[in-house]
Amino acid sequence: xxxxxxxxxxxxxxxxxxxxxxxxxxxxxxxxxxxxxxxxxxxxxxxxxxxxxxxxxxxxxxxxxxxxxxxxxxxxxxxxxxxxxxxxxxxxxxxxxxxxxxxxxxxxxxxxxxxxxxxxxxxxxxxxxxxxxxxxxxxxxxxxxxxxxxxxxxxxxxxxxxxxxxxxxxxxxxxxxxxxxxxxxxxxxxxxxxxxxxxxxxxxxxxxxxxxxxxxxxxxxxxxxxxxxxxxxxxxxxxxxxxxxxxxxxxxxxxxxxxxxxxxxxxxxxxxxxxxxxxxxxxxxxxxxxxxxxxxxxxxxxxxxxxxxxxxxxxxxxxxxxxxxxxxxxxxxxxxxxxxxxxxxxxxxxxxxxxxxxxxxxxxxxxxxxxxxxxxxxxxxxxxxxxxxxxxxxxxxxxxxxxxxxxxxxxxxxxxxxxxxxxxxxxxxxxxxxxxxxxxxxxxxxxxxxxxxxxxxxxxxxxxxxxxxxxxxxxxxxxxxxxxxxxxxxxxxxxxxxxxxxxxxxxxxxxxxxxxxxxxxxxxxxxxxxxxxxxxxxxxxxxxxxxxxxxxxxxxxxxxxxxxxxxxxxxxxxxxxxxxxxxxxxxxxxxxxxxxxxxxxxxxxxxxxxxxxxxxxxxxxxxxxxx
Amino acid sequence: xxxxxxxxxxxxxxxxxxxxxxxxxxxxxxxxxxxxxxxxxxxxxxxxxxxxxxxxxxxxxxxxxxxxxxxxxxxxxxxxxxxxxxxxxxxxxxxxxxxxxxxxxxxxxxxxxxxxxxxxxxxxxxxxxxxxxxxxxxxxxxxxxxxxxxxxxxxxxxxxxxxxxxxxxxxxxxxxxxxxxxxxxxxxxxxxxxxxxx
Ligand SMILES: Cc1ncc(C[n+]2csc(CCOP(=O)(O)OP(=O)(O)O)c2C)c(N)n1
Ligand code: SF4
Ligand code: SF4
Numbered sequence: 001x002x003x004x005x006x007x008x009x010x011x012x013x014x015x016x017x018x019x020x021x022x023x024x025x026x027x028x029x030x031x032x033x034x035x036x037x038x039x040x041x042x043x044x045x046x047x048x049x050x051x052x053x054x055x056x057x058x059x060x061x062x063x064x065x066x067x068x069x070x071x072x073x074x075x076x077x078x079x080x081x082x083x084x085x086x087x088x089x090x091x092x093x094x095x096x097x098x099x100x101x102x103x104x105x106x107x108x109x110x111x112x113x114x115x116x117x118x119x120x121x122x123x124x125x126x127x128x129x130x131x132x133x134x135x136x137x138x139x140x141x142x143x144x145x146x147x148x149x150x151x152x153x154x155x156x157x158x159x160x161x162x163x164x165x166x167x168x169x170x171x172x173x174x175x176x177x178x179x180x181x182x183x184x185x186x187x188x189x190x191x192x193x194x195x196x197x198x199x200x201x202x203x204x205x206x207x208x209x210x211x212x213x214x215x216x217x218x219x220x221x222x223x224x225x226x227x228x229x230x231x232x233x234x235x236x237x238x239x240x241x242x243x244x245x246x247x248x249x250x251x252x253x254x255x256x257x258x259x260x261x262x263x264x265x266x267x268x269x270x271x272x273x274x275x276x277x278x279x280x281x282x283x284x285x286x287x288x289x290x291x292x293x294x295x296x297x298x299x300x301x302x303x304x305x306x307x308x309x310x311x312x313x314x315x316x317x318x319x320x321x322x323x324x325x326x327x328x329x330x331x332x333x334x335x336x337x338x339x340x341x342x343x344x345x346x347x348x349x350x351x352x353x354x355x356x357x358x359x360x361x362x363x364x365x366x367x368x369x370x371x372x373x374x375x376x377x378x379x380x381x382x383x384x385x386x387x388x389x390x391x392x393x394x395x396x397x398x399x400x401x402x403x404x405x406x407x408x409x410x411x412x413x414x415x416x417x418x419x420x421x422x423x424x425x426x427x428x429x430x431x432x433x434x435x436x437x438x439x440x441x442x443x444x445x446x447x448x449x450x451x452x453x454x455x456x457x458x459x460x461x462x463x464x465x466x467x468x469x470x471x472x473x474x475x476x477x478x479x480x481x482x483x484x485x486x487x488x489x490x491x492x493x494x495x496x497x498x499x500x501x502x503x504x505x506x507x508x509x510x511x512x513x514x515x516x517x518x519x520x521x522x523x524x525x526x527x528x529x530x531x532x533x534x535x536x537x538x539x540x541x542x543x544x545x546x547x548x549x550x551x552x553x554x555x556x557x558x559x560x561x562x563x564x565x566x567x568x569x570x571x572x573x574x575x576x577x578x579x580x581x582x583x584x585x586x587x588x589x590x591x592x593x594x595x596x597x598x599x600x601x602x603x604x605x606x607x608x609x610x611x612x613x614x615x616x617x618x619x620x621x622x623x624x625x626x627x
Numbered sequence: 628x629x630x631x632x633x634x635x636x637x638x639x640x641x642x643x644x645x646x647x648x649x650x651x652x653x654x655x656x657x658x659x660x661x662x663x664x665x666x667x668x669x670x671x672x673x674x675x676x677x678x679x680x681x682x683x684x685x686x687x688x689x690x691x692x693x694x695x696x697x698x699x700x701x702x703x704x705x706x707x708x709x710x711x712x713x714x715x716x717x718x719x720x721x722x723x724x725x726x727x728x729x730x731x732x733x734x735x736x737x738x739x740x741x742x743x744x745x746x747x748x749x750x751x752x753x754x755x756x757x758x759x760x761x762x763x764x765x766x767x768x769x770x771x772x773x774x775x776x777x778x779x780x781x782x783x784x785x786x787x788x789x790x791x792x793x794x795x796x797x798x799x800x801x802x803x804x805x806x807x808x809x810x811x812x813x814x815x816x817x818x819x820x821x822x823x824x825x
Contacts, residue, residue, distance in 0.1 A: 263689055593741060
């Protein structure tokens with residue numbers, strides 16, 4: 001006890017106890033499973049696995065750990081490593097699995113040599129994801145084993161379990177978690193580290209790795225089904241499914257629901273807990289059918305606790321259809337099918353099944369506080385870009401509110417809130433350009449704008465741009481290049497000359513790429529030079545075909561962190577007339593209205609961009625050097 | 628600790644250090660041999676949004692969440708966020724709130740109410756008469772690290788509740804904070820403890 005200092009998540013000896021985030025625990029799991037290649041694309045709540053490996057310098061332990069340009073490329077890198085015998089991992093959020101779906105599904109036929117873990121984080125709630133997608137169906141569709149831990153410590157252990165399963169079955173294994181596992185801190189006890197397993201040989205085997213032969217594909221399909229039957233047995237052998245207690249009331253749980261359940265049972269007291277049998281499904285695909293029949297076939301009622309969709313419930317109903325067992329859960333409305341599960345939901349469902357009163361879930365109390373949707377940071381260059389777009393369009397003679405602006409995924413989507421209200425859509429990575437093109441192709445007459453971030457452009461915007469250029473669509477594309485993946489916590493992009501691990505890289509420059517595709521009108525401007533940026537938009541929007549404006553300025557939050565803030569701005573109250581121009585134009589969260597009705601600046605939040613001062617008609621906002 | 632599990636709710640604005648506070652408490656609890664679960668909403672944390680952390684500490688904890696009326700301890704780092712989350716406090720729970728006001732953009736634009744500090748304090752008192760307020764940022768500034776307001780609040784709360792031993796908190800601080808900030812954070816923690824006695 002006393003001063004323990006920082007625990008080195010990767011190097012601390014076995015037996016070390018630490019409070020780790022689920023994703024940090026998974027990073028530790030990488031060390032304990034001999035994984036030598038880790039790649040992925042950032043996405044909440046999955047990003048901290050690679051970020052932790054970076055922070056603790058996993059590359060110095062002989063592990064390749066780098067971000068890739070998108071999820072499918074990331075998966076293919078991990079897959080290539082693993083058919084050569086290396087143990088590998090790829091990380092992504094749920095929508096990333098959609099992007100990587102094509103190669104993942106084929107990998108179920110080719111199979112692996114070195115263990116391959118596909119870490120996918122779902123987001124019931126949702127807290128930070130475009131949909132409440134349930135990736136468990138994806139495992140069934142692809143025909144891949146999927147395991148799902150209940151808490152951070154089990155997430156650590158499941159990395160090892162996934163590698164072992166993967167090598168035993170010669171199949172990629174999906175390690176699936178949810179926000180309340182990935183972003184929960186829990187007590188974790190470290191296990192033994194294992195040397196990273198690298199290339200062990202790659203034999204030419206076309207039946208296995210060439211998907212062009214249809215009879216080979218049928219053969220591999222049959223092989224896959226056989227492996228999945230083995231997986232059902234392995235789930236039981238390896239303790240990935242378990243049960244405790246006895247009684248004719250049974251509860252099946254998965255993931256964080258098991259944690260809620262344990263406490264709910266405790267609070268109901270021994271008399272109830274003694275009547276209930278609990279079955280935990282750590283493996284959710286394939287469902288170990290024998291085991292389920294044996295463990296649950298004798299139950300009168302089975303309550304299934306899960307999130308996002310009744311995946312387990314439907315699966316168990318199918319397995320138990322010829323018994324008298326009544327399976328219930330989400331389909332019967334006992335637990336919610338939208339949003340995340342709370343301990344109160346679990347208690348209420350339990351009570352209802354046991355025929356007890358109480359435990360209803362009260363509606364959330366009314367929120368009296370003013371809402372606080374996340375704004376763009378003070379000094380965010382995206383704010384300037386949106387203002388330049390609005391004023392540039394106006395100067396070119398268009399009514400800015402009538403020009404459809406197709407947004408994309410990233411911090412700039414926060415520009416949807418007042419006062420900017422800058423985007424009309426935000427759909428999926430890269431969709432801004434292709435959807436904008438679609439509107440034009442469909443017959444829209446006026447100008448159309450697509451706004452896309454640098455990382456999103458590399459990820460999937462590139463192909464959209466090729467399409468728009470090739471079909472000569474009239475389109476203004478604004479690439480907001482802040483030199484980083486900001487929204488997901490600041491990761492590198494292909495423009496970096498050095499990655500997080502210090503690896504020397506060949507910068508891939510957006511301007512060169514765009515020109516090479518054949519865009520004739522390419523502009524690069526710093527949106528902090530707001531008046532010039534406005535002029536550029538005004539000029540560009542009139543040009544025919546696809547024109548690209550690259551708005552280039554580093555992420556303000558990142559710059560402030562790396563370089564510090566040298567000057568801030570301050571309101572001179574005597575000069576402020578309360579006209580609110582600064583607030584209405586910028587919506588900068590560092591500005592606020594004081595009790596005297598005049599504007600003030602929270603100086604600890606101001607990054608000194610000067611935008612508010614530019615739009616103050618009375619010169620009431622002045623620059624102050626920071627001492 | 629009197630109870631089996633202690634439920635702590637931290638309400639803050641992204642960037643204020645609410646997540647760091649939750650990590651320090653978790654690390655301190657583990658240093659003390661206890662078990663812990665937190666529920667965070669990471670991902671938008673640095674972005675001036677509304678942030679809430681659940682922290683649960685005890686001999687046996689398996690769920691990271693709890694509901695309204697179930698927080699034994701409530702730490703508010705900002706007045707509006709405190710008001711938003713105050714329904715989580717249980718009857719007889721302990722709440723400490725920083726006298727910091729960060730109006731959201733919607734208030735400044737006049738499309739949402741713009742409550743004053745006094746109104747918010749009054750509103751919070753009405754919700755929970757025993758609530759305590761402390762000028763945590765001012766106190767942290769005096770120590771020379773305004774970011775340590777979260778540690779002032781932790782000290783204050785621990786002074787009232789005695790949920791963690793001082794040496795565990797020190798261990799938690801040195802496990803989580805950047806080495807440069809450890810010393811001022813520990814001082815901020817003890818300053819908060821002192822204030823709780825006043
Ligand atoms: C398929 C998919 N992968 C990952 C994400 C997570 N994600 C959200 S925004 C973003 C990147 C944004 O980067 P950039 O376009 O550079 O914009 P910035 O946030 O830097 O402004 C990512 C990776 C996602 N939503 N969907
Ligand atoms: S993190 Fe960077 S890009 Fe994102 S809103 Fe803040 S300043 Fe803008
Ligand atoms: S200078 Fe003005 S607009 Fe820029 S960060 Fe500071 S307060 Fe915000």
